[in-house]
Amino acid sequence: MPRLVMKFGGTSVATVERIRNVARHVKREVEAGYDVAVVVSAMAGKTNELVGWVKDASALYDSKEYDVVVASGEQVTSGLLALALQEMGLKARSWQGWQIPIMTSEAHGSARIAAIDGTGILKGFTDNKEVAVVSGFQGVHQPTGRITTLGRGGSDTSAVALAAAVQAERCDIYTDVDGVYTTDPRIVPKARRLDRVSYEEMLEMASLGAKVLQVRSVELAMMHRVPTYVRSSFDDPADPKLGTLICDEEDIMEQQVVTGIAYSRDEAQITLRDIADKPGIAASIFVPLADANINVDMIIQVVSDNAATTDLTFTVPTADYERACALLNERRNEIAFKELQGATDVVKVSAIGVGMRSHAGVAARAFKALADKGINIRAITTSEIKFSVLIESAYTELAVRTLHSLYGLDQA
Numbered sequence: 129m130p131r132l133v134m135k136f137g138g139t140s141v142a143t144v145e146r147i148r149n150v151a152r153h154v155k156r157e158v159e160a161g162y163d164v165a166v167v168v169s170a171m172a173g174k175t176n177e178l179v180g181w182v183k184d185a186s187a188l189y190d191s192k193e194y195d196v197v198v199a200s201g202e203q204v205t206s207g208l209l210a211l212a213l214q215e216m217g218l219k220a221r222s223w224q225g226w227q228i229p230i231m232t233s234e235a236h237g238s239a240r241i242a243a244i245d246g247t248g249i250l251k252g253f254t255d256n257k258e259v260a261v262v263s264g265f266q267g268v269h270q271p272t273g274r275i276t277t278l279g280r281g282g283s284d285t286s287a288v289a290l291a292a293a294v295q296a297e298r299c300d301i302y303t304d305v306d307g308v309y310t311t312d313p314r315i316v317p318k319a320r321r322l323d324r325v326s327y328e329e330m331l332e333m334a335s336l337g338a339k340v341l342q343v344r345s346v347e348l349a350m351m352h353r354v355p356t357y358v359r360s361s362f363d364d365p366a367d368p369k370l371g372t373l374i375c376d377e378e379d380i381m382e383q384q385v386v387t388g389i390a391y392s393r394d395e396a397q398i399t400l401r402d403i404a405d406k407p408g409i410a411a412s413i414f415v416p417l418a419d420a421n422i423n424v425d426m427i428i429q430v431v432s433d434n435a436a437t438t439d440l441t442f443t444v445p446t447a448d449y450e451r452a453c454a455l456l457n458e459r460r461n462e463i464a465f466k467e468l469q470g471a472t473d474v475v476k477v478s479a480i481g482v483g484m485r486s487h488a489g490v491a492a493r494a495f496k497a498l499a500d501k502g503i504n505i506r507a508i509t510t511s512e513i514k515f516s517v518l519i520e521s522a523y524t525e526l527a528v529r530t531l532h533s534l535y536g537l538d539q540a
Contacts, residue, residue: 131253131296132162135169135264135287139304140361141205142172144212151212152365153302154259158218163253165260165294167287168209170201175280191236195266195277199225202263202283210261220259221252225275230267230286232276239267239276240344241285244293262290281342288345292352299349299356300371301341306360307372308333308340310537311389315525318538322387323370326377329387329480332514336478337392341374349374377482385483385490386535389528392476393521395425396449397506398442400456402466405438412463413440416455422448426476426507426518441507443518446472474506475524478516479531491515497534503527 134157136150150166157164170178178198182189206222213220228248232239252258264283267276278285284301291299307321308330325333327350334343340358349356359371377383403409410429417424427442444452449472456468484490491510498505498517503526507518519527532538 129163131294133165133287133291133296133299135167136302138169138172140302147208148212156365167262167264168205169283174201192274195236195275199266199275199277202265206261206263219256223262225266226268231270232267234269238279241289246293284342284345288348291354299354301358302361307358311532315528316532322372324373324380330374332480333390336390338390383483385487386479386481388480389531390478394446395443395474395476396446397471397474399469400440400465402437422452426509428507473521475521476516477527480514482513484513497530
C-alpha cells in the first residue's frame with residue numbers, strides 16, 4: 129500500500145476537540161488506502177510553558193534535562209491522538225523519538241537527525257494496519273541514550289525525515305494556513321496562494337522570513353526528493369483543499385520571474401568605521417563572530433577617499449546584536465576601528481524566484497521602484513534566485529506592497 133506522512137502543528141492540536149478533528153483528517157487518508165504515519169507537535173503554547181518551568185527551576189539549566197522536559201509536550205499529543213483514532217475504530221499507537229529510533233547528534237536543544245530506523249513503523253503497517261502517531265521534534269543520541277530535541281519547528285523536520293525513511297509517497301504538513309502565499313496576506317490582501325513552489329524557492333523563502341516551514345525540513349525534502357504539501361488542518365476533513373506542493377523545479381509548468389516576496393524583522397545592522405584596509409582585517413572581525421555561533425548575513429565594504437581605511441557594514445540576528453557588539457568592542461584594539469555604530473530598527477525584504485536565472489535587470493527594477501517611494505537601501509545581497517535589501521523597518525509594508533505589485537504578483 130502507498131505510504132503517507134502527515135504532520136500537524138501546535139495550533140492544529142491545541143485542544144482535545146482539535147485533536148479529534150485531526151483524527152478525522154487521518155481517517156480520511158486511511159480510508160483512501162494509505163498506510164499513515166502522523167507526526168505531531170505539542171499543543172499550542174505548551175512548549176513555551178515547559179521552557180518557562182525549566183528556567184524557573186534553574187537559570188543556568190542543564191541542556192540535557194531541558195530536552196527531557198520540553199520533549200514531553202509532543203509525548204502528550206501523540207498519546208491523545210492515538211486514543212482519538214482508536215475511539216474512531218482505527219488501530220493506532222504512539223511512538224516516541226527514542227522508540228523508533230530517530231537518531232540525532234548530541235547538540236541538545238538543536239540536534240540534527242543522523243538516521244531513522246523505520247523498521248518498527250513499517251512492521252506496524254504490514255502486520256496490524258496500524259497508524260503510527262509519532263512525537264515530533266525529538267530524537268535520541270544513541271551513544272549516551274539521552275533524549276534530544278531538534279529546535280523550534282523541528283516537527284516539520286521529523287516529518288520529512290520520516291517520509292524519506294519509510295519511502296512515503298508524499299509528506300503533508302498541516303498548519304493554520306492553507307498553503308504558501310506570494311507574500312504575507314496580512315500586509316498584502318491581494319497575496320495569492322501558490323499551487324506549486326520549487327524546493328529551492330521554498331528554501332530561500334523559509335530562510336528569509338516565511339514562517340510556513342522550518343528551513344531544515346525543506347533541505348531534507350530537497351535532498352531526498354520528498355514531495356511535500358503545505359495544507360490547512362482547519363479545512364473540512366471531508367472536503368480538504370490541496371494546498372501548495374513543494375516539488376522539483378521540473379514539475380512546475382509555468383514559472384514566474386518572481387514567485388514571492390518575504391521579509392524578516394529579525395535583523396540588526398552593525399557598522400565599523402575607519403578600519404585599516406589591509407589583509408586579515410575581515411578575518412579578525414568575522415572569525416570571532418563565527419566562533420561565537422553568530423551568523424552574519426549582509427556584508428558591505430566601502431573604501432574611503434584615502435584608500436587607507438574602510439567602513440564595514442553587516443547584519444546579525446537581532447537576538448545576537450548585543451553579544452556581537454560586546455565581542456567586537458572587546459577586540460577594538462586588535463581590529464583597530466574608530467567607531468561602532470548599530471541599528472535594530474531595520475528589516476530585510478527579499479524577492480525570490482527561479483525565473484531570475486534567465487532574466488536580466490530583475491533587481492534593478494526593484495531598486496528604482498523603492499527609490500521612487502523614497503525608501504533608502506542600506507545593504508544588498510543577491511544570489512542566483514533571490515535578492516534582499518535592508519531598509520528601515522518603518523517602510524516594511526510599503527516595500528513589500530511595492531515589490532509585490534512590481535512583479536505582477538497582485539494579478540490572479
